[in-house]
Amino acid sequence: MSQPNIQLIRGFKDILPGETELWQQIERTAIALFEDFGYREIRIPIMEKTELFARSIGEDTDIVEKEMYTFADRKGDQLTLRPEATASICRSYIQHKMYAQDPVRKFYTIGPMFRRERPQKGRYRQFYQIDAEIFGVAAPYADVELIFLLRTLFERLNVTDTTAHVNSLGCPVCRPRFKEALSTLLAKAASSLCSDCLRRKDRNPLRVMDCKVPGCREAMKGAPAILDYLCDDCSSHFSTVTDMLTQLGVPFNVDKQLVRGLDYYTRTAFEIQTGALGAQSAVAGGGRYDGLVGSLGGPEVPAIGFAIGFDRLAEIVALNAPATIRPPDLYIAALGEPAKKLAFEWSAALGLKGIGAAMEYGGKSLKAQMKQANRAGAGRVLIVGESELESGMVALRNMADKTQKDIPVGVIVDTLIETFSKKEQSIG
Ligand code: ATP
Ligand code: MG
Numbered sequence: 001m002s003q004p005n006i007q008l009i010r011g012f013k014d015i016l017p018g019e020t021e022l023w024q025q026i027e028r029t030a031i032a033l034f035e036d037f038g039y040r041e042i043r044i045p046i047m048e049k050t051e052l053f054a055r056s057i058g059e060d061t062d063i064v065e066k067e068m069y070t071f072a073d074r075k076g077d078q079l080t081l082r083p084e085a086t087a088s089i090c091r092s093y094i095q096h097k098m099y100a101q102d103p104v105r106k107f108y109t110i111g112p113m114f115r116r117e118r119p120q121k122g123r124y125r126q127f128y129q130i131d132a133e134i135f136g137v138a139a140p141y142a143d144v145e146l147i148f149l150l151r152t153l154f155e156r157l158n159v160t161d162t163t164a165h166v167n168s169l170g171c172p173v174c175r176p177r178f179k180e181a182l183s184t185l186l187a188k189a190a191s192s193l194c195s196d197c198l199r200r201k202d203r204n205p206l207r208v209m210d211c212k213v214p215g216c217r218e219a220m221k222g223a224p225a226i227l228d229y230l231c232d233d234c235s236s237h238f239s240t241v242t243d244m245l246t247q248l249g250v251p252f253n254v255d256k257q258l259v260r261g262l263d264y265y266t267r268t269a270f271e272i273q274t275g276a277l278g279a280q281s282a283v284a285g286g287g288r289y290d291g292l293v294g295s296l297g298g299p300e301v302p303a304i305g306f307a308i309g310f311d312r313l314a315e316i317v318a319l320n321a322p323a324t325i326r327p328p329d330l331y332i333a334a335l336g337e338p339a340k341k342l343a344f345e346w347s348a349a350l351g352l353k354g355i356g357a358a359m360e361y362g363g364k365s366l367k368a369q370m371k372q373a374n375r376a377g378a379g380r381v382l383i384v385g386e387s388e389l390e391s392g393m394v395a396l397r398n399m400a401d402k403t404q405k406d407i408p409v410g411v412i413v414d415t416l417i418e419t420f421s422k423k424e425q426s427i428g
Contacts, residue, residue, distance in 0.1 A: 011117070011125025021325060023314055027110060029156050030130050030308075033149060039106040039132055044088040046112065050078040056087040056292055058263025060204040065196070067115040081114035084262070085131040086289065086305055087296075093135055094298035103136030103301050110310070122280030122312050130313075133305030135293070140240040142304050143268040143288060144248065147241075150272055150284055150306060151250045157317050159274070162283065165255035166245075166270045167226065168238040169206070169287070174231035179205050181224045189219035209259040225256035234267055241268055264289040268304065276316045283316065284308040327377030328358035329420060333369040335385035342409075343384055349413045355420050373399070380419075382412075 008014065015023060031041075050070050057063050069081040082088055089107055092098075098105055109131045116125055132149065134142040147164055154162050170178060186193065186201040186208060193201065194213040201208055209220055230238065245252050252270075260269050269287035277283070286306025294300040330350065334343035340361075347357035358376055360369050366385070373381045381397045388394045393406045396419070407415045 009125070011119035013124060013126070018325060019314070019318075022318055022321070023310070026157060026310070026314060026317060027130075030110070030153055031108070033153055033156070034106075034108040034132060037106070037145070037149060039108045042089060042092065042107040042109050043111070044085065044092055044109060045082075046114075047079050047081055048088055048091065050080040052087050052091055052296075053080050053083060056090065056262075056264055056296060057084070058204070060200050060207050061261055061263060062196075062210075063115060063261060067117055069114045069116060083113055083115045084307060085109050085111070085113070085129060086133060086262075086264075086292070086307070089131075089133055089305075090293050090296055090298070090303070093301075094293060094296055099136065099293075099299055099301055103299075105135045106133070107135075108132045120279075122277050122309075122315065124311060128310035130308040130310050131305065133303060135303045136301050137304070138290070138302040140237050140244065140268070143241045143270075144244040144250075146286060146304060146306050147245060147252070147270055148248055148250055150308070153308075154272070157313070158320050159276075159283075159313070159316050161276050161316075162272050162274045164245075164250060164252040164270055164272055165258050166241065166252050166268065167255050167258040168230055168234055168267050169259060169265050169269050170226050170230050170234050171266050172291070174229055174234055175226075178224065178226050178229035181229070182206070182208075185223055186219070189222075192216070192219045204263070206259050209257060210261050220257065223257070227254070227256055237267055260285060260287050264292040264295075266290045270306070272308075274316060276319060277312055280309075280312060282309070283312045326356065327379070328356040329378070330355060330357040330380045330382060330416065331369075331373035331376060331378035332357055332359040332382045332384065333366060333373060334359060335366055339384045339386065339389060342389075343382075346382075346413055346416075350416060353417050353420075355416065382416075384409075 053068060054064050063083050068083055071079060073079055089109065093105065111128065112126050113129050114126050117123055119125060132146060134146065151164065169175070182205040183202060186205055190198060190201070192215040193208065194211065194216055197208045197211050197216050208216055209223065242254065258269055258271060265287040267288040267290065270285070271282050272284040273281045274283050275281070284306055286304070288304040290302040293303060332343040332347055334340045343359050347359055350357040358378060360372060370381065379399055381399060382394055383397065384394045389409070392409050394409055394412060395404050396407055397404045
């Protein structure tokens, strides 16, 4: 009996040709924007010591409690597939003493993240993030710059149905007073909280604000707003953020209920939400984490960053702009081995000049090859068989206007290069 086919892991997915064109376009748009604003690419490993995430993301978070892919390697070291990028970037920043000359650094990175969540539309166990971070800037300009970049990127991708939600989470000076007020409320609402939140409510009451269980959401409706508890410094930081966003014409909502699923955030927290994706409304999230570098053993360097959900963004972009696949510029229909060898040489030479020449490597009939050329959408077809080799002339057919011209075999590559460069010019 034959074995069943092996399927991919639940919550993981393939991104296939037809989709990857769109992913590349999004990636190119993001990279161009980041580079224009002085961000440099950093590539970090996909695995780290578990401790890095446990310490930075926080022991009471959903990610660390339930979602991480953690395992012992063959020597018994505890390792984790990264659930997000910020912790690793901080680790790298500290490890390479990137603060030594100038603590101000701007990074971006793009890659897969892993969280063992319940798979559904817009929620996968391997998903991708586009991430940007600014280190070494305490001033609110950094916060505004990142939200402005998100806005600009979405605009360039024609994603307009988005809203920036912003809030402040305060700092170690003002947050304790807020936590106390929140704890008082939670003590009263204990009977409607989920079991996770019952456990978290005293240790880490902010986590309850981020819980998605309906009972906890309901209980949070009467919750105090952190914004009412901010110290003077946090308060003026937040007003500069909102003032500058207004000045730059970035639409936003102040969202008093917004917290983030990771413990390290301080002051500005933000999320970009969209109506286009149903339940999975957050397409990007981020915030300031002024204490994180210090708490991981580095110097006290303030920092802020965001992560875009690449899969969700691609799903939205695909709604307005289905991906286009690049058809070959030319199809070489060759009959017989000598003609095939020649055609193969030509297509290699043309490929080096950026002209995509497709051909068929088997022994298909002319009719079958013409069918293939049509299906692939090739703009031109070159036909070469025994009689063409004898006469020394090959026919180049323009599939759009059905015209045909004969080209001497000896100058075929040069003539095609010329033909296609003229075509480019007339398009450009
Ligand atoms: P959510 O509230 O949707 O669970 P989150 O707060 O856990 O999001 P972050 O940790 O802030 O998400 O990650 C930033 C972005 O990454 C999210 O806004 C989302 O677009 C995307 N993202 C997070 N988890 C997943 C996932 N499991 N599958 C696909 N995208 C995800
Ligand atoms: Mg989540």
